Amino acid sequence: MNKYKDLVRSMSLREKISLIVGAGFSRSITGAAGETRSIERLGIPGVVLADGPAGLRIHPLRLGVKNEFYVTAFPNEIMLASTWNTMLVEEVGRAIGEEVRDYGVDVLLAPGLNMHRIPIGGRIFEYFSEDPILAGEMASAYVNGVQSAGVGATLKHFVAHEQEVNRLKVNIVVSERALREIYLRPFEIAIKKSKPWAVMAAYNKLNGVYCTQNPWLLTKVLREEWGYNGLVMTDWHAGDNPVEQIKAGVDLIMPGDDEIIEKLIEAVEKGEITEDIVNERVLRVLELVEKSLKSKGFTAPNTTNLEKHAETALKAAIEGIVLLKNDNALPVKPPAKIALFGRGSYWTVKGGLGSGDSYPKYTISIVDGLKEKGFQIDSEIENIYRNTVHRWYEYGESIWLYRKLREKALINVDPWLIELLTTHYVDTVFEYLRTMHIQEDFFTNEQLEEVARRNDLAIITISRISTEGFDRFPFKGDFYLRDDELNLIKNISSVFHKYNKKVVVLLNVPGPIEIVSWRDLVDAILVIWLPGQEGGRAVASIIAGDVSPSGKLPLTWPSNLYENPAMRTYPKTPGENPSEIVYLEDIYMGYRYYDTFSVKPAYEFGFGLSYTRFEYSDLDIQLGEDKIIVKLKVKNTGLYPGKEVVQVYFRALNTRLNKPYQELKGFTKTKLLNPGEVDDIVVEIPITYLASFNGAYWIIEKGPYEVRIGRSSRDIVLAGRIELNRDYCYDTKWREINCSIE
Secondary structure, three states: OHHHHHHHHOOOHHHHHHHOEOOOOOOOOOOOOEEOOOEHHHOEOOOEEEOOOOOOOOOOOEOOEOOOOOEOOOOOHHHHHHOOOHHHHHHHHHHHHHHHHHOOOOEEOOOEOOOOOOOOOOOHHHOOOOOHHHHHHHHHHHHHHHHOOOOEEEEEEEOOOOOOOOOOOOEEEOOHHHHHHHHOHHHHHHHHHHOOOEEEEOOOEEOOEEHHHOHHHHHHHHHHHOOOOOEEEEOOOOOOOHHHHHHHOOOEEOOOOHHHHHHHHHHHHOOOOOHHHHHHHHHHHHHHHHHOOHHHOOOOOOOOOHHHHHHHHHHHHHHHOEEEEEOOOOOOOOOOEEEEEOHHHOOOOOOOOHHHOOOEOOOOOHHHHHHHHOOEEOHHHHHHHHHOOOHHHHHOOHHHHHHHHHHHOOOOOOHHHHHHHHHHHHHHHHHHHHOOOOOOOOOOHHHHHHHHHHOOEEEEEEEOOOOOOOOOOOOEOOOEOOHHHHHHHHHHHHHHHHOOOEEEEEEEOOOOOOOOOOHHHOOEEEEOOOOOOOHHHHHHHHHHOOOOOOOOOOOOEOOOHHHOHHHHHOOOOHHHOOOEEEOOOOOOOOHHHHHHOOOOOOEOOOOOEOOOOEEEEEEEEEEOOOEEEEEEEEEEOOOOOEOOEEEEEEEEOOOOOOOOOOEEEEEEEOOOEOOOOEEEEEEEEEHHHHOEEOOOOEEEOOEEEEEEEEEEOOEEEEEEEEEEOOOEEEOOOOOEEOOOOO
């Protein structure tokens, strides 16, 4: 910071304040979320910030500009986490970072790092997991990948932003233990392992204080305890007092406006904020600017390697698909004849809306992917679906409208206004149009009889969409199937099974839906999540058996929505706009609740089937000075090549502090194993990952711990023990201290 102090001294107060207040939504790059202000007389450029977690979110078309600025639509974070492959996630991050760089953006507003606390969270697709270790490790890999391209990444939303209902004002009440062990932990891991350029403070209040105005959170925990030295920004229009935000530890208020500048100048003049605090915030912004390629004279080429990045997106989508059920239905080889049902088969949802959206040059639907692979798709069924939908269903993206506006060369209309309207509002409207209620069970029994006779297999796609600003709905048409969807599954299964033909369901969803009431009707279920632009190709590769499924669930899939303890304090309907939500389940969130209290979900955390089989053996556990080393062998004993996710859970057998039944502490994914091939697995677990927070400090109690190696949290295949002969205690800065529990 010292090298900027002379520069700061040369600034007027207004110039200083202007640097820590954003310049609004970006005008230099259409569709970017915002930018900082420049000071031309001092040679300080503004930097551009843009969403998002599934690929750079800028608009591909600009009024008066011939070039088009398409990006790659990658799988959403929930699907990236389903790969359990940190090396692959880092590769995705690097590809995203390259597009950020190539299009002149300086800081990416991603990844999202909140927990999958409620299955219907509106942004669950933007977040990795219900487990803090899995989420933290995935985020670290993502950030390292993005920043390897010379641009910044941003961890968000700090912290406890697990729902969208009344997100701007809701007060989240959570114990310090749960906060530190579950909700803060992934941020801490990612900050220490990847050093992100920025952290974004969340909209919500935390225990009565807005996160953006919370000095305990932004200064004590983030700065003093974790040693974070990057920039802290607000979420867009977060909080209600810019003066308190600057005092609490915010360096950059976004998106910013001139009114905020005047308020902050007045606060300094009245002594409500010291100029020393302002100087400190300015230095953080200057550090961010100095890191940017823009400050180094880099000129963005405004072209990027979309072909190469599409290959990365495809790999991630393939590894993130989760096979939930397979009764000898898959794989099937081309040129099998497939009857393809469900509107999502033809208009596959690539990703979520809001900041998680992106604008690719193309999206490969399921039908396109299957055709490309060589499968024969029933043309009569395809024509029925395509002809039941309004024209906007095919041209429904705002890009179509935007091209028309651009062609008209509008006169006396602010071009930026047109950009804003078509980018941020029209696209959302049309995406909802494309997923509106369209009756699915319009086939007669006679039609289905004919279809079953002439095809080898039926595939049904169930689709859902999700966005920021709203949570999903806990009733039919969202978490639960609509009657027409359920009837479609029942009718198709009945007729196809009559002819000894199999039925496969694809779940093109942002998060869990109810599955128990209908899963026995079908032969196979694949969760394809929101798979990005290459989703159809990924599905086809799995269906054809080119690749064996290797995805595992990063969250528990509930049998019933209200078995989840977090739903007990969730509003009965999203429209209630609650003022306060209490995290009554405390540390028992996700599988920690299910496993501790013996509640059986539809599918447990870490679950996922394969076309092949794996055998685990030779478990060896070693206790090092600051880590636990777990070694074992994994052998492919099946008939297909495949990868396996190795999950390491710890169970405390004799502790005084209440703890969950077991907790994930490490994981890895094998290399691609051919039949008969063995992989030697080594998982190194920092011993601090075993610590619990007792209200005053972190502690790992002495005594025996069971180390459990699982295919999932409930499929434990190997187990061993380690014995800790003393207590390990740490303060909140992770300095070891003397302590004992009697």
